[in-house]
Amino acid sequence: MMKNALITGSTKGMGRAISISFANEGLNVAICSRNEQELLKFKDELHIINPNIKVFAQVADGSNKLQLLKFAADAQQELGFIDVVVNNLGMFSPSSILDDADDALQHQINTNLMPTYELYRYFGKTMIAARKGYFFNICSVAALNPIPQAGTYSVTKYALLGLTKVMRLEMQDHGVKVTAIIPGSTLTDSWKDAVVDKDTMVLPEDIASAIINVYKMSAGANVDEMIIKPAPGQL
Template sequence: MTPLSNKTALITGATKGMGAAIAEKLAQNGYNLLLCARDTHALNRVKHQLEQTYPAIYVTTYPVDFSQKQQVHDLAEQATAQKDAIDILVNNVGIYRPVSVLDETAEDYEAQMQVNYYTTYHLCQAIGRVMRKNRSGHIFNISSIASRSPVATAGTYTVTKYAIRGLTQVLRDELRPYGVRVTEIVPGSTLTSSWEGTTIPADRFVLPEDIAQAILTCLRVSEGANVDELVVTPRYGNI
């Protein structure tokens, strides 16, 4: 049995894809979990499964529609008021709109900025302040290979991932003196719900479990080390 970590992780977008895989991996390694997603029923299902499989941990759920700014602010307030400090923050939630900057609607733009960037910013700020005070913690921001290789057909999505990259670099320098680690996880083509219905073989993709393992690896480095960024791409190239 894996020893308890006695630490708590908050994960956004935690009911499917990378978020669900990360929740499973951290639960397996003894982390208590604060899981956030829009679908209450899915949150309850994941909570039940994890607590049944790993009875030594606790799982708390927060139903949040990340497209709603006030709900994100409420989450930040509730999370920082927790009795137990949040040791790990995983900013995973995101949406993808395959549309160019010139052809997108205002709703396309605003939704992606709110979910992909503003949510991460506000949680980093609120929880980062607590980590700074405690002089301990690890923030993971999941961006995308689009933050390195722009995708013109997903214009604002690309812009939000560049913004996440910049935010992560700034936070790393800001929190470094306080012993808080900050890591950018950069997935290439990953087999999540965005690829639902594809006929491309699974072995052409990064799997959500690979990203979960990458995060666990970053958590296990020596006391004096920080993984600044970790890029995970398909073996045969991005799709």
């Protein structure tokens, strides 16, 4: 029986690379995006990459709880049991806390923390009942060493790493694995306006490769946390 992976923030950067990697592994994938045109184009690309898989694509704003949970429910109805949840959705805001807009904290909580919390609550009990499943949460090195130029971002990523640790403790007796992927400077849309050398950065494909290799480990092995930084150091 084919397995199913659900990935948030699916059409760009790390989410795109992760979705492609799971498609190459022969898993059906559930993807979402706010942009319908990008989503449908990527759905077609995934079918070309692997014509034998199902691709469930739904327009959804993952920072909106109702849209997020509808995507989760519809994906499960369409594909069946969701074996892998990759919580990739996130945003980076270069601002100190004192310079934040009034809604900055809530907006970043809704994007960087809430989706993981809600998808854990949605899929967690089903995975416990099946005694299988995997959560990958894309955190950040800002969860280990805060970035003063991105204060609220650092706070929400600290919270996400803390949530991941709680998830792992709650799941470890039930056959469900939980891994925090902790990237350093990664060449995603967050850097689209910067002039950078890609050879000095982590690439989205590196994150995808790491997840696939962790996913393929034996049943008795769990990688609690994986830190992936640029070889020359953080930018």
